[in-house]
Every structure is written in structure tokens, then in C-alpha cells.
Amino acid sequence: MTYTQQRPPMAESSAELRARIPGWGADLNPRHRPAVPMERLDPHPYGAVWDFPERQPEHWPRERSNEHAFLTPVFGTSCPPHGPAGAIRKLAYRRYSEGRAAHWLLLLAADRIDATTGTLRSFASRHPANPIAETGMLAEFKYHGLRSRRGQQRADLVHQPLDLVIVGGSWLAAAVGTYRLVRRVRRVVQRAR
Amino acid sequence: MRAMVYRGPYRIRVEDKPRPVLEHPNDAIVKVTRAAICGSDLHLYHGMMPDTRVGMTFGHEFIGVVDEVGPSVRTLQAGDRVMVPFNIFCGTCYFCARGLYANCHNVNPNATAVGGIYGYSHTCGGYDGGQAEYVRVPFADVGPELIPEWMDDEDAVLLTDAVATGYFGAQLGDIVEGDVVVVFGAGPVGLSAAASAWLMGAGRVIVIDHLDYRLAKARSFAHAETYNFTEHADIVVLLKKLTDHLGADVAIDAVGAEADGNLLQHITSAKLKLQGGSPIALNWAIDSVRKGGAVSVMGAYGPMFSAVKFGDAMNKGLTLRMNQCPVKRQWPRLFEHVRNGYLKPRDLVTHRIPLEHIAEGYHLFSAKLDGCIKPLIVPSAA
Ligand SMILES: [Zn+2]
Ligand SMILES: [Zn+2]
Numbered sequence: 001m002t003y004t005q006q007r008p009p010m011a012e013s014s015a016e017l018r019a020r021i022p023g024w025g026a027d028l029n030p031r032h033r034p035a036v037p038m039e040r041l042d043p044h045p046y047g048a049v050w051d052f053p054e055r056q057p058e059h060w061p062r063e064r065s066n067e068h069a070f071l072t073p074v075f076g077t078s079c080p081p082h083g084p085a086g087a088i089r090k091l092a093y094r095r096y097s098e099g100r101a102a103h104w105l106l107l108l109a110a111d112r113i114d115a116t117t118g119t120l121r122s123f124a125s126r127h128p129a130n131p132i133a134e135t136g137m138l139a140e141f142k143y144h145g146l147r148s149r150r151g152q153q154r155a156d157l158v159h160q161p162l163d164l165v166i167v168g169g170s171w172l173a174a175a176v177g178t179y180r181l182v183r184r185v186r187r188v189v190q191r192a193r
Numbered sequence: 194m195r196a197m198v199y200r201g202p203y204r205i206r207v208e209d210k211p212r213p214v215l216e217h218p219n220d221a222i223v224k225v226t227r228a229a230i231c232g233s234d235l236h237l238y239h240g241m242m243p244d245t246r247v248g249m250t251f252g253h254e255f256i257g258v259v260d261e262v263g264p265s266v267r268t269l270q271a272g273d274r275v276m277v278p279f280n281i282f283c284g285t286c287y288f289c290a291r292g293l294y295a296n297c298h299n300v301n302p303n304a305t306a307v308g309g310i311y312g313y314s315h316t317c318g319g320y321d322g323g324q325a326e327y328v329r330v331p332f333a334d335v336g337p338e339l340i341p342e343w344m345d346d347e348d349a350v351l352l353t354d355a356v357a358t359g360y361f362g363a364q365l366g367d368i369v370e371g372d373v374v375v376v377f378g379a380g381p382v383g384l385s386a387a388a389s390a391w392l393m394g395a396g397r398v399i400v401i402d403h404l405d406y407r408l409a410k411a412r413s414f415a416h417a418e419t420y421n422f423t424e425h426a427d428i429v430v431l432l433k434k435l436t437d438h439l440g441a442d443v444a445i446d447a448v449g450a451e452a453d454g455n456l457l458q459h460i461t462s463a464k465l466k467l468q469g470g471s472p473i474a475l476n477w478a479i480d481s482v483r484k485g486g487a488v489s490v491m492g493a494y495g496p497m498f499s500a501v502k503f504g505d506a507m508n509k510g511l512t513l514r515m516n517q518c519p520v521k522r523q524w525p526r527l528f529e530h531v532r533n534g535y536l537k538p539r540d541l542v543t544h545r546i547p548l549e550h551i552a553e554g555y556h557l558f559s560a561k562l563d564g565c566i567k568p569l570i571v572p573s574a575a
Binding site: 002007008010011012014017020021022023024025026027028030032033034035041042043044045046047048049050051052053054056057062063064065067068071072073074075076077078079081085089093098101104107108110111112114115116118119122127129130131133134135136137138139140142143144145148152153154155156160 | 200201202203204205206208216217218219240243244245246247248249250265267268281283284285289290291292298299300301302303304305306309315316318319320321331332334335364367370371389391392393394396397403404405416421422423424436437438439495496497498519521522523525526527530533534535536551552553554555556557560561562563564565
């Protein structure tokens with residue numbers, strides 16, 4: 001059929017589909033689909049009364065993409081950049097546009113440093129990192145971990161062991177880092193004597 | 194207040210955090226009554242999205258009760274039950290004025306290529322999300338909407354992203370009567386896209402996934418024909434055979450950045466971050482759609498480049514359409530479909546998890562245990 005001009009016949013007619021599937025064809029007419037045509041100019045939809053919104057106060061030098069002309073009038077205030085990860089983040093925003101791989105790779109590197117230093121810092125806090133609670137691994141027992149995987153041809157089973165390396169890897173790095181730090185501090189102390 | 198907090202890849206916990214405050218005259222503080230974990234939250238959880246900072250609270254799918262409003266807020270007051278679209282948007286910039294609420298230019302200083310999203314890393318504006326007891330909602334006059342009295346809370350929370358995005362994905366395919374539609378991914382978004390394709394007059398809806406329980410849901414929830422790609426040597430050849438070697442008229446990628454099925458792609462993208470996402474599902478969509486067909490993408494991808502088969506898309510004369518869903522624009526029509534029983538969002542919910550146990554919720558959802566399709570989070574005080 002495909003090698004001629006006719007389209008292959010349908011298994012079910014529209015009438016049959018309408019009878020079988022609730023709502024079949026309710027939006028057959030594109031006019032019933034939301035906002036067609038896509039671009040309908042409406043400068044004040046819903047409750048907006050401004051043309052340019054009032055500006056949210058900037059309490060610290062808020063990092064921004066260098067593709068923006070200025071800090072947007074509204075922005076998130078979660079997790080201001082701090083420490084080495086924060087310095088890398090500020091550099092990524094200041095130096096590289098969103099079109100550059102360096103921008104995103106620096107941000108990802110900062111994320112990993114942030115996670116590692118965050119874990120190290122947590123040991124000095126009242127809430128040290130707890131791998132059992134934080135990875136939610138108890139769900140394996142509560143929600144049929146084995147049964148959910150056994151006898152299933154799941155594509156993700158191939159790489160799930162890799163995920164363990166990723167989780168365990170940062171712990172290993174943290175342990176090595178702590179060991180080195182402790183060793184260095186001890187040497188400094190010994191030398192001072 | 195209690196809030197979910199990111200600690201690093203595959204690690205989250207619940208902490209005491211200061212209650213959010215009004216930072217802009219049009220802000221509201223909303224007390225969360227239901228939140229959801231989204232498939233795209235897993236990209237954050239796995240450390241795939243750049244600038245996801247330790248200490249951040251995730252969650253862009255939530256409903257709640259208005260607790261406090263800023264001085265310029267006119268349309269909402271304390272006590273109102275609201276549903277909040279996952280997009281943060283101003284309503285009046287160049288893009289909002291054209292209905293592109295996911296592309297608002299006034300809410301995300303960290304990037305111009307993506308809009309503002311609650312709890313979705315600093316790449317999406319650095320806003321804390323709704324997997325917490327309270328959340329700051331900017332542009333309270335524009336984004337949130339009162340939950341209609343007849344609407345169930347669980348329907349409402351699913352409409353803040355998953356179901357609206359699925360419908361939007363089908364809409365981007367420009368389906369005409371009798372079209373063969375293939376949907377890659379049987380998560381909540383793919384299931385909603387498949388169900389929505391019928392409303393737009395599809396003649397045949399095929400869903401592809403690797404998890405049998407999700408394919409069973411595709412048959413019951415979306416009346417779809419289903420195939421498990423792990424049972425077939427080449428899913429593209431299978432789809433060609435199923436369609437008289439023509440290919441589907443419309444292919445919908447409801448998978449996004451963490452597609453499974455090719456270890457090399459998975460490692461270079463999900464693990465080594467050398468790509469903005471593993472484009473396996475997208476490439477399958479490009480390969481299996483007919484020449485002159487349409488590929489619709491609303492699975493989430495990161496900002497880095499991906500190895501997409503662009504040459505095939507060009508040579509086949511495909512129409513590629515994609516965006517984050519402008520949720521609020523979709524709502525009036527979706528409310529009618531829910532009211533008529535054509536779409537049943539809450540049927541997707543499989544788990545209800547207290548906020549205190551959210552780490553287990555993430556692991557459950559990420560590892561796809563216990564037949565999980567959509568987990569809801571119930572805050573401690575709700
Ligand atoms: Zn979502
Ligand atoms: Zn805007």
C-alpha cells in the first residue's frame with residue numbers, strides 16, 4: 001500500500017473509535033485546542049496590571065547569564081553561591097554565555113564540589129550525612145525491590161549498578177579527603193611541637 | 194518548616210528550613226497540601242541538570258492554600274485553595290504576551306534559554322519548590338488558579354504539569370483525523386499524551402516503553418496498543434512493519450534526557466554529562482515517523498548539546514515541534530475534559546508518601562519499584 005498513493009486502511013473507523021473511547025474527537029477541530037494559533041497577542045492576561053514588573057530587591061550580588069541585559073525583575077533566592085563551588089559558579093556566569101560548553105561544564109563541576117564539601121561540612125554539624133536515610137535505600141525492602149526487578153526485561157537494569165558507583169564514589173572521595181586532611185593537620189601539629 | 198533538601202546525586206533529606214518570605218509585592222506564600230515527584234525531578238536527583246545546588250528544595254507540581262499575599266496582589270487572598278502551574282511567569286513580557294508562558298523572560302536571571310520553574314535548579318531561576326510545607330509563589334496574580342469546587346485535589350495536582358504537558362505534546366503533533374500516533378515513554382506524561390491523542394482524532398495510538406506495568410497502564414488508562422522495546426531487536430523496524438512500512442504520522446517523545454536502551458548513550462549523557470541528555474527516544478521518534486510527519490518533544494532535556502539525528506529529520510522533511518508546556522494556557526480546555534471524564538488524571542497516582550519519607554519516595558520512583566507510576570507527597574502539616 002505504501003508503495004502506491006493510497007494510505008494504508010485503518011483498522012477502526014472514526015465511528016467505531018468514537019463508540020469505544022470516551023471523548024474521542026472532542027478536540028478534532030483545531031479551534032478547540034488551547035490557543036491556536038499559538039501566538040495570540042494579549043499583553044495583560046489574568047491579573048497582570050504592569051507592563052514591566054516592579055523589581056525584587058537584590059540582597060547579594062545575584063549571578064546572572066551574560067545574555068541578559070540586567071537582573072530579571074523577579075528571581076529565586078535559594079542557595080546563594082558560597083565557598084569554592086560558589087566561586088566556580090560565579091566565574092561560569094561571568095565569563096561564558098549559555099552557548100558555550102564551558103559554562104555548563106563548570107557549573108556541573110561546581111555541583112560535584114558542592115556535594116562533596118557539603119557532605120564534609122555536614123560532619124561538623126548537628127546533622128551529619130546519613131547515607132542510609134539520604135539514598136532512601138530502605139525503599140528496596142518496603143517496596144518490593146527484588147520482585148520489581150526479577151523476571152523483568154527492564155532496560156535500566158543494565159546501568160543500575162553504575163548508579164551505585166556514583167553514589168558510593170562521592171562517599172569514597174569524602175573519606176579519602178577527610179583522611180588526608182586529618183593526616184595533614186596531625187603533621188602540622190607534630191611539627192609545631 | 195520541613196522541606197525536602199538536595200544533598201548531591203541520589204541523595205536528599207528532609208530538613209528544617211526557614212519559612213519562605215514575601216520578596217516581591219506580587220508574591221504569595223502558599224501552604225502546600227499536595228505535591229508530586231515528577232519524572233523530570235529525577236534529572237535533578239541524578240545530578241544531570243547543571244547548577245543544582247546542595248540545599249535546594251525540589252518540586253514543581255503542587256497545590257495548596259494561600260497563606261499570605263504581597264501588597265500588590267489583587268486576585269488572591271489568604272485561605273484560597275490554589276493550583277500552581279509549574280512555570281513561573283510574569284504575564285506581560287514579549288513571550289508571555291504571546292502565550293508562551295514557559296518562555297517568560299522576566300523570571301530567570303540564570304538563563305535566557307529556559308524560563309523559571311519551581312524547584313528546578315538555578316538553571317531555571319533558583320526558586321525553591323513545593324516539596325515542602327510552604328513555598329513562595331511569584332506573580333501570584335498571574336500563575337495560580339483557584340481549584341474549581343468540583344475538582345479533586347489529586348486531579349488538580351496532576352494538572353500542574355504531567356497531564357497538561359502530555360496533552361500539550363499531543364497538541365504539538367498537529368494530529369488530524371485518523372493519524373497513527375506513536376508515543377515513546379509510558380510515564381505520566383506519555384500516558385496523558387496517548388490519552389489526549391484520541392481527543393484530537395487519532396486513528397491509532399501506539400505506546401512504547403520497557404516496563405510492563407507501565408504498558409499495562411497505557412492499555413487501561415489510554416486505550417493504547419503497546420510494545421515493550423526490550424522484546425524486539427529493533428523497535429524502529431517493528432514500528433515500520435506495524436504501519437505498512439510507512440511509519441507513524443506523529444511521534445511523541447515523552448521520555449527526555451534519561452532514556453534507557455543504549456548503554457553507550459546512557460553513559461555519555463546520564464553518567465559522563467557529555468550530552469544534554471541521551472537522545473535515544475528522540476532518535477527513535479525521528480526514525481519511526483513517516484516522511485513529512487511530525488515529531489513532538491516535551492520530554493525534558495538539559496542545556497548541553499545532544500547527538501540528535503538531525504540529518505534524518507532534514508532528509509525526511511519532518512516537522513519538529515517542542516517546548517515546555519505553557520500550563521496555564523491549557524487549563525480551561527483541560528478542566529472541561531476532566532469534568533467530562535475524558536481525562537482522569539488521578540488514575541495515574543500509585544503512591545502517597547509523607548514528606549518525612551520523601552528520600553524513599555525518590556528511590557522508589559527512580560528505581561521504578563512496586564509498579565510506581567506517579568508518587569504524591571503529603572506534607573507533614575497537610
Ligand atoms: Zn513535572
Ligand atoms: Zn513573562
